[in-house]
Amino acid sequence: xxxxxxxxxxxxxxxxxxxxxxxxxVFYLSGFRGSLGFLLLFPGExxxxxxxxxxVTQSREELAIEAEIVEFEQxxxxxxxxxxxxxxxxxxFVEDVASVGFIRRFEEKKCPVVPCPSPVNAxxxxxxxxxxQVIQKAVTIAEEAFKDVLPLIQEGISEHEIAVELEYRMRxxxxxAVAFPTIVASGERAALPxxxxxxxxVKRGEWVLVDWGVRVDGYCADLTRVVPVxxxxxxxFQKAFSALLEAQTAALELIREGVEAKAVDQKVREVxxxxxxxxxxxxxxxxxxxxDVHEEPKLSAxxxxxxxxxxxxxxxxxVYSPEWGGVRLEHMVLVxxxxxxxxxxxxxxxxxxxxxxxx
Amino acid sequence: xxxxxxxxxxxxxxxxxxxxxxxxxVFYLSGFRGSLGFLLLFPGExxxxxxxxxxVTQSREELAIEAEIVEFEQxxxxxxxxxxxxxxxxxxFVEDVASVGFIRRFEEKKCPVVPCPSPVNAxxxxxxxxxxQVIQKAVTIAEEAFKDVLPLIQEGISEHEIAVELEYRMRxxxxxAVAFPTIVASGERAALPxxxxxxxxVKRGEWVLVDWGVRVDGYCADLTRVVPVxxxxxxxFQKAFSALLEAQTAALELIREGVEAKAVDQKVREVxxxxxxxxxxxxxxxxxxxxDVHEEPKLSAxxxxxxxxxxxxxxxxxVYSPEWGGVRLEHMVLVxxxxxxxxxxxxxxxxxxxxxxxx
Numbered sequence: 001x002x003x004x005x006x007x008x009x010x011x012x013x014x015x016x017x018x019x020x021x022x023x024x025x026v027f028y029l030s031g032f033r034g035s036l037g038f039l040l041l042f043p044g045e046x047x048x049x050x051x052x053x054x055x056v057t058q059s060r061e062e063l064a065i066e067a068e069i070v071e072f073e074q075x076x077x078x079x080x081x082x083x084x085x086x087x088x089x090x091x092x093f094v095e096d097v098a099s100v101g102f103i104r105r106f107e108e109k110k111c112p113v114v115p116c117p118s119p120v121n122a123x124x125x126x127x128x129x130x131x132x133q134v135i136q137k138a139v140t141i142a143e144e145a146f147k148d149v150l151p152l153i154q155e156g157i158s159e160h161e162i163a164v165e166l167e168y169r170m171r172x173x174x175x176x177a178v179a180f181p182t183i184v185a186s187g188e189r190a191a192l193p194x195x196x197x198x199x200x201x202v203k204r205g206e207w208v209l210v211d212w213g214v215r216v217d218g219y220c221a222d223l224t225r226v227v228p229v230x231x232x233x234x235x236x237f238q239k240a241f242s243a244l245l246e247a248q249t250a251a252l253e254l255i256r257e258g259v260e261a262k263a264v265d266q267k268v269r270e271v272x273x274x275x276x277x278x279x280x281x282x283x284x285x286x287x288x289x290x291x292d293v294h295e296e297p298k299l300s301a302x303x304x305x306x307x308x309x310x311x312x313x314x315x316x317x318x319v320y321s322p323e324w325g326g327v328r329l330e331h332m333v334l335v336x337x338x339x340x341x342x343x344x345x346x347x348x349x350x351x352x353x354x355x356x357x358x359x
Numbered sequence: 360x361x362x363x364x365x366x367x368x369x370x371x372x373x374x375x376x377x378x379x380x381x382x383x384x385v386f387y388l389s390g391f392r393g394s395l396g397f398l399l400l401f402p403g404e405x406x407x408x409x410x411x412x413x414x415v416t417q418s419r420e421e422l423a424i425e426a427e428i429v430e431f432e433q434x435x436x437x438x439x440x441x442x443x444x445x446x447x448x449x450x451x452f453v454e455d456v457a458s459v460g461f462i463r464r465f466e467e468k469k470c471p472v473v474p475c476p477s478p479v480n481a482x483x484x485x486x487x488x489x490x491x492q493v494i495q496k497a498v499t500i501a502e503e504a505f506k507d508v509l510p511l512i513q514e515g516i517s518e519h520e521i522a523v524e525l526e527y528r529m530r531x532x533x534x535x536a537v538a539f540p541t542i543v544a545s546g547e548r549a550a551l552p553x554x555x556x557x558x559x560x561v562k563r564g565e566w567v568l569v570d571w572g573v574r575v576d577g578y579c580a581d582l583t584r585v586v587p588v589x590x591x592x593x594x595x596f597q598k599a600f601s602a603l604l605e606a607q608t609a610a611l612e613l614i615r616e617g618v619e620a621k622a623v624d625q626k627v628r629e630v631x632x633x634x635x636x637x638x639x640x641x642x643x644x645x646x647x648x649x650x651d652v653h654e655e656p657k658l659s660a661x662x663x664x665x666x667x668x669x670x671x672x673x674x675x676x677x678v679y680s681p682e683w684g685g686v687r688l689e690h691m692v693l694v695x696x697x698x699x700x701x702x703x704x705x706x707x708x709x710x711x712x713x714x715x716x717x718x
Binding site for chain 1: 417522540660
């Protein structure tokens with residue numbers, strides 16, 4: 001990753017010094033992976049990196065940009081203000097994910113802070129080749145781990161056990177961490193889009209919804225599949241799943257550079273409308289994935305984003321009914337000039353043979 | 360857990376309606392475990408819970424208080440403002456962990472928001488019996504998993520492998536998730552207080568620093584031990600570790616209801632000063648642990664907290680040198696009226712026999 005060139009590209013767009021504090025943005029611009037660090041950019045001039053004693057040695061190792069490391073004891077704000085006041089700048093832009101409590105401490109020190117939406121988010125939305133490769137690596141690890149676990153998804157295993165075994169295999173295959181808490185939902189619990197895995201044991205004739213992801217070299221994967229265990233008799237399952245497949249296909253056919261993100265969300269709702277499932281699709285269609293598992297652009301009815309080449313997004317229509325459960329199918333998709341590329345290769349459907357499933 | 364009584368206790372301290380948004384605070388007051396939900400409290404009157412479509416069913420299941428569930432589509436702020444404006448309140452207090460961007464959206468809607476430090480934090484700092492039992496359960500799972508893994512900590516295993524095996528065992532024993540990214544640091548990497556585990560393989564004569572934790576029923580454990588692999592010849596290791604043990608003992612003797620948190624931090628520095636290690640102790644002594652792995656009170660030089668019965672804190676002095684590495688020893692401690700109780704039972708030292716270690 002060329003962090004220095006990212007920093008320089010960002011600086012061209014700035015009107016004054018910017019304080020970057022969202023951990024994902026700090027990593028994106030500098031390579032620092034710790035939990036607490038601040039970047040203070042003076043466009044065309046020096047860059048400062050602030051951290052406490054826990055991270056001084058680590059930041060020397062990880063920072064991949066030209067920056068002066070400033071160690072603070074407990075009060076980052078005092079330290080940042082000192083550096084700011086020794087410059088000739090008249091105001092300090094700060095990413096508006098900062099808490100009001102944090103901003104207030106600058107105001108107390110008479111520092112002229114201007115909270116602003118972070119200009120880093122738009123840069124991050126479009127991935128370069130190196131980033132796409134790392135994301136592909138994360139997707140592959142997530143998929144391989146899923147294949148390892150598929151034979152275990154049988155009658156009698158609990159949701160919790162499936163999650164634990166899947167996470168273990170992602171970590172063994174080189175994942176740094178789960179990208180988010182693994183969702184495993186069976187039976188009526190599949191009606192909860194963000195179900196936490198429980199000790200509930202999977203029964204024959206049910207299906208298991210698994211939404212899982214891993215972080216590799218700082219980048220995330222995020223996938224969802226539904227695995228039947230034995231023959232599923234619930235006719236709503238079959239109907240809803242067919243509708244989802246049709247909706248997925250329509251979305252993937254539409255995605256390409258220049259398309260409005262909300263148009264893709266809209267298209268999926270239109271397809272689901274035909275079979276009457278639209279009202280059970282209770283969340284937005286997808287989101288960007290990268291350093292954070294949820295980042296720009298959003299694929300939702302309210303989104304103002306235009307899809308651009310290099311964006312990586314999830315496409316994850318779902319249908320949830322308190323009566324019979326829920327299904328969801330999630331791909332990760334790279335937006336290209338003339339279409340899109342699905343980054344995951346697992347099948348969309350499994351044969352219902354439980355332990356005999358082979359991805 | 361008696362969520363309703365927590366809510367009522369909080370409401371007595373409020374001067375007006377409060378919007379609670381920190382996920383840990385929402386859980387503490389309501390039982391809701393999802394990633395996005397808002398509680399709007401009108402003291403002595405009705406309570407509202409706001410979530411999006413993903414969490415409607417889950418919130419019905421998890422909410423353990425009397426509250427009206429309000430579903431919003433994309434715009435939580437609009438939904439919260441609607442409810443607020445239909446009340447007769449003149450201002451809306453909001454926890455100041457809210458981002459400035461979030462607060463600005465209330466201001467755009469002419470909602471009279473008053474960001475304030477959350478009154479929930481102080482309540483959470485003091486644990487009740489039910490909470491202490493859950494924390495004890497988390498500590499026990501963390502310890503049992505560590506014992507499982509101890510025989511694997513031998514020459515040739517990598518830092519990453521140790522972390523993966525430890526996390527797997529914590530999950531298998533019922534942990535919901537890791538409480539934080541596991542730290543495993545060997546050789547010179549132990550000088551990094553927050554080292555991410557690497558593929559570096561442990562060598563004979565080194566030691567491995569492991570800082571690990573697990574979340575169980577919503578509450579965290581957080582422990583650190585140092586395991587020698589074979590005979591450690593580095594004399595600084597022995598000296599620093601002896602100094603840490605002495606400092607630990609002094610801290611545990613001091614902790615009891617009524618003591619200033621900063622006095623405990625100070626005491627540890629005084630003990631380390633005698634052997635010249637104080638300048639290598641580059642972080643604060645400890646922190647509260649509960650729903651979040653870092654919560655009130657802080658045990659640091661700047662802390663204004665007074666220790667109270669029922670607080671659960673870490674005591675984790677560490678010594679880090681770029682020349683020879685680092686050591687840390689972390690206990691979890693319950694503050695009592697006449698002293699304190701260490702919640703973890705693992706030994707502080709291991710015999711250096713690597714795979715023959717038995718906790």
